[in-house]
Amino acid sequence: MGRGDPEMHRLMLEETELDRRSHELAAQYRRAPTAEKEELKKQLAEVVANQFRVRQERRMLELKRIEEEVKRLRESIERRNEAQDKIIERRVAELLGLDDLQF
Numbered sequence: 125m126g127r128g129d130p131e132m133h134r135l136m137l138e139e140t141e142l143d144r145r146s147h148e149l150a151a152q153y154r155r156a157p158t159a160e161k162e163e164l165k166k167q168l169a170e171v172v173a174n175q176f177r178v179r180q181e182r183r184m185l186e187l188k189r190i191e192e193e194v195k196r197l198r199e200s201i202e203r204r205n206e207a208q209d210k211i212i213e214r215r216v217a218e219l220l221g222l223d224d225l226q227f
Contacts, residue, residue: 129189135182142175 149168156164204211 129185132182132185135178135185139175139178139182142171142178146171146175 146168149164149171153161153164153168
């Protein structure tokens with residue numbers, strides 16, 4: 125689940141649209157006659173609540189991606205620890221120019 129994740133992309137677009145809509149409603153509220161302000165405030169609260177929900181959903185996806193990356197890194201470290209002697213031996217041979225002799 126990386127940057128190319130369609131769900132993450134969808135959430136980012138939705139969040140951007142909700143942000144745009146919240147600014148639009150806030151501007152309408154400031155210009156509106158008193159009689160319309162309560163309804164605009166209610167609409168704004170709904171948009172902000174949706175924006176919060178989308179942002180949380182996006183953060184949960186990002187957290188899941190990070191957790192998967194940490195798991196992958198831990199597994200890699202474990203494998204390398206288990207193969208430490210062989211890795212060191214190969215690197216020494218490579219540095220000494222002996223790696224070509226391993227036919």
